[in-house]
Amino acid sequence: MKFKLMVNEQVRPIDADEATPLLWVIRETLGLTGTKFGCGIGACGACTVHVNGRPMRSCVVPVRAVASAAVTTIEGLGASSMHPVQQAWIDAQVPQCGYCQTGVIMTVAALLEENPEPSEDDLARQLSNLCRCGTYTRMRKAIRILRRS
Amino acid sequence: MGKLNRRAFLASGAVLGGGLLLAYFAIPKRLSLHADAGDDRLFLATWLRIAPDGAVTVLVPHAEMGQGVHTALPMMLAEELDADWPQVRVEQAPAEGVYAVGDLVRGFGIGDWRIPSALLRQVDYAAYRIADLIHMQTTGGSSSVRFTGHLGMRRAGAAARNLLLQAAARRWQVGISECQTDSGHVLHPPSGRSAGYGDLAEAAARERLDPDPPLKARARYRICGRPLARVDLPALVTGSARFGIDIRLPGMKFAAIRHAPVFDGVAVSCDAAAVRGLPGVQRVVKLPSAVVVVADGFWQATNALRGLPVEFDEGAHGRFNSEELTKEFDHMLSGADPTVDARIGQPEAVLAAAEDPIEAVYEIPFLAHATMEPVNCTAWFRDGKLDIWTGTQDPLATRARGAQIADLDTDAVTVHPVPLGGGFGRRLPSHLNYVEDAVRVAMEVPFPIQMIWSREEDIQHDYYRPAGKSRFRARIGSDLRPLIWDNVYTDIGLNEDRDAALIPYDIPNQRIGRVRHKTPVPLGYWRSVEHSMHGFFTESFVDELAHRAGADPLSYRLGLLKNRPRHRAVLSRAADLLGWGTAPEVGRGCGLALCECFGSIVAEAVQIRVSGDGELRVERVTAAVDPGEVINPDIAAAQIEGGIVFGLGAALWGRISIEQGRVVQGNFSDYELMRLADCPEITVEFIESGAAIGGLGEVGVPPVAAALANAIFAASGRRIRRLPMLGPERRLMG
Known part of the structure; x- marks a missing residue:
């Protein structure tokens, strides 16, 4: 086709x-x-x-x-300059191997577009991506950075 | 490189076009080398280049798989060099014999012995030769910073700094002791002169190299000990980083594979005609134990493979069942005499005198690695040469294995190392089935192929963390301290560290031993290896003894650690961070565990809440870690956080079961990993005792399962002795 x-x-x-x-x-x-x-x-x-x-x-x-x-x-x-989520991911040093993170970043970017002030529960429900390196603590930190800005 | 009779050692030389390079040179029969810039092979051996513009390039022989080694190792070199960190560039070293990681051989072989300067070159050379001979470029065992960093990178940086100082002193006609270095410059304070490293580099290449230079005092560190940002994160967040699965080559086709479902099974035949006409299908290849479809796209290959009629022979193991293996474990533990790892005092006599010993048996399942990047390998055979692009924890071993499979000389094979989408032991030298499959297919087709394993193949044809059981018997004396610790565990393989089951506690009579058994299940090194088992076993049982003695688990442990100040320190700190000792609410509980492994000492404390019907919530985890010294506290903390999540997910859900010789689980729907919603708040602190530097990549894993089980007991009185803890309804089992 x-x-x-x-x-x-x-x-x-x-x-x-x-x-x-x-x-x-x-x-x-x-x-x-x-x-x-x-x-x-x-x-x-x-x-x-x-x-x-x-x-x-x-x-x-x-x-x-x-x-x-x-x-x-x-x-x-982040074609022209880094998207705020990407920047927050660097600021909080989120990725370890990084393989899953592009998918996580896309999920978070869309989520924040819809709801800039997500609660922990919103996040837990909507950010169900898997990260085998276990970077969840840093993901939360990055999202807190985004909420502040 | 391999054909000449060469010697390798730390040496220096000039770079073509100016500048300094410092390397493990491989040169014929010469013990020193100066400018020999015409030979571009020298570049292959480079650890460090300093360009005329001052840029410092560090080549790292280890694989980056998220542990931050491409940042931490260059930090160690840059510190000793006194480099300006923003001017430091990092490159992945190629899979060449000169990058064999001799420091790992030295580190594991002779540990921290101080080697006399006069012998250092010979020892380095011998270690390098061993590593080269066994094709060792391994990233694993939490050893990169410990050995390559401490023994190699630091020395290379200090040696280069010495050369630069000598060059400056000669240029200015002053004493070298009057000169000092600072952020990429040599300074001469009496005259106020200064020169950049780039400016001095070429002259430095002509100075005499000290192979055993003194290292900086830690008080003078400016780079190490700081939470510097990882150098590779921008590429990871923009998606521009290229993992093995992202390799694209002209004319490349994609290959999907289905293995014989039973371990050691055989692919007897397949009806290739049934799929040959399907869109995009290029080839059907039958391998000894698998069938492969090669197509223009991976989806086309996958679809065709799904419709391909295949006859597999189950071989000898079609009736193997992991449930029966656990019964066999009971039989083993009650039967044969164990092979003893350690014996202290009179364990048999004391045990025989115990009328009613405290006894407990713990059990753990097989586990898969499940790296987020499914294993894959790109291979291209042309003009008698084979190129391999793949994420591997050992590029040299991958080259050797590729050559063996392809029946080629090692020199005809090039491995292109790429970042790994997770390692955790899956991509170590003895686990390279994904490379073998791809090479076999590449040898039969005239174009490059990229073989990607589906998630199901990845989980069902892994090398698994061994399952096992461990039985303990003990007796508590009238002073409530343990009199005897008797531990026998099942060993179906990969229990290579004889110290892993040992305990730091002062117990006068001990017997620790194993009973062996063979299974057809392929076994693999899984993050923290045997410590992932014994951490759960031993720290659960010592907790049981504390409760039997009616003691607080923290003070009970501390009482048994009188002569272990480092252990006491991490245990107390992890407990403090959690707020140990505050009166818990109903349904809440706290647990502790301690482990010494990979040269570090780690304690973890867990706070949980459990409802009456077994619904569990892991609320907080704290960790205190003493690795002697921390190079980058932020990367180090990330490793511990990740290790905790890795260990917790396994303790809660991780299980590979085998029925009729086949792995039951196949994807993340039935091999569950921890997600954000389940992840506790994690706090990590380091205690830098100044002891010999220890590893960090694995040490977060071992204590957490026991700390969790101990917390559940504290909250509910339910003792969990079998992993995983949660059943189908996500409620506590057993």
């Missing part, structure tokens, strides 16, 4: 099976490797991107479902 996809504010022609998960179109067809593969079942959040501003786990979203949507990947989040 040939179609066009809006990714990071650019229209990109795509030729892929319509059932292909968005993740693999982003990583392989478009070569944007900042979005990661972690589980393939939407359980870990490493593949999180924004679809029309909402966080979505791209490993379980067939590309046909977003054909008319605006997709933002980590490469598009």
Whole structure:
């Protein structure tokens, strides 16, 4: 199937099976490797991107479902200068191996867009991404930095 | 490099185009070397380059997998060099024999013995040669800072600083003792002259190198001991960092793999014709124990693999069951004489005299590593040469294994080290099945392939932390102190550290031993290795003794640690941080545990709340750690925080079970890891006792399961002796 996809504010022609998960179109067809593969079942959040501003786990979203949507990947989040979430992630020295963090950052950026003052409960419910290095303490610290600013 | 008869040692030389380099040079039959700039192979051996513009480049032989080693090791070198930290650049050293990590051999082999200067070169050389011979470029065992940093990086920095001082003194015709260094400059205070390192670098390369320079006094540290930012984080938060799975090569295809479901099973046949016409499919490859589909895209390969009819032979282990193994453990513990690790006093006699010994048996399951980046490997065989791109905890061992699988000379194989999306032991030299598979496929196709394991393959074909049981018997004397500590544990493999089950407590009669058993389960080093088991076992049992004695678990332990000031200090501090001793509310409880491992001493305290029907909430964890010395307190704290989360998740949910020779769990839906919602508040403090520097990557893990179980007992009177603790409803089991 040939179609066009809006990714990071650019229209990109795509030729892929319509059932292909968005993740693999982003990583392989478009070569944007900042979005990661972690589980393939939407359980870990490493593949999180924004679809029309909402966080979505791209490993379980067939590309046909977003054909008319605006997709933002980590490469598009801080394209001109670092996004505040990315900066807070550095300020709090959050990442360890860093593999899951682009997905975490995309999730947090969308979450704060919707609700700039999330409670601990909001966070616990909505930030369910997995981090095997165990950087959760630092994630909380970074989010506190973002709340203050 | 390997074909000439070479010698390697710390030496210095000039860089082509000016500047200084300091290296483990590999040169034929010469004991010193000066400007030999025409040989670009010298660059391969470089640890340190100082360019004419003053930029200092440090090459780090170890893998970055989130532990911050690409920041901490250069900090150690820069400190001794007295470099200006913003001018320091870091590069990953390549997988070349000259980067074999000899300091690990020296560190593990002879520990902290002071080696006479006259012998230092020979000892360094011997250690390097051993590391080179065994293809050792390992990142593991919490050893990079301890050994490569302390024995290698610091010395390299100090040696280079000496050369720069000598060059300045010669230029200014002054005594070297009148010169000093500061932030990338040599200064001569009497005359007010100063020169930048870049300006002096080329001249410094002609000075005489002292291979055993004195190191800085810690009071003069300006870089080490500070919470400097990790050098690699900007690339990680922008997504521009390239992990193994992000490698892209011209014409590269993607490979999906399905292994024989039973350990040591065989792929007998597959019907390749059934998938050959599917979109994007390029090849179907049958390996000895797996089938692989190579396609234009990974999704296409995965889809085709799903539809590929395969016949697997189960081999000998199709009936293996981990539940039966635990019964076998009971049999082992009640039967054969153990191999004794340690014996103190008259344990048999004292135990025989005990009428009703206190007895407890603890149990732990197999565990998978589950790195967030599923294991993967990119390989390209062309013109008789093989290139491998992969996240590995040992690039040299990966090269050797790749060459062996491909039946090539080691020199025909190049490994390109990349950052790891998690390691935790999964990517150590004996666990390279993901490299072997990819190399076998690459040898059969004319294009580069990237093989990615699905999460299910990653979890079901890992090398697992051994399962086991540990039995304790003890007797408490009239003074309420333990008279006898008798511990026998099951050993199905990888219990290599004979000290791991030892306890720091002053108990007059002890017997600690193991009973061995073989299983078909592939076993692996898992963050903190055998300490992940014995930490839970021993610290749970000492807690049981404290309660039997009617004593506070903190003061009971302190009473048994009279001659262990470092242990006492961390234990007291972790307890203080938690607010130990304040009257707990109903349903709340606190627990403690202590562990000495990887050269560090760590205590952790846990506060929990548990409801009447077993719903558990881990509220707070505090840790006090004495690693002797801390290089970067922020990175160090992150390692302890991460270790606590790693250990807690395993204690609560971690379990790999095996039925009919197959791993039952397959993804994060049934192999659960800790998430933000479950993560307690964590506080970490360091006590720098000044003892020999210890490791930090693993030491956060071992105490936490026991501290948690002890807290649950304090809150509810329920003693958890089996991991994981939580059942299907997320409630306490057992």
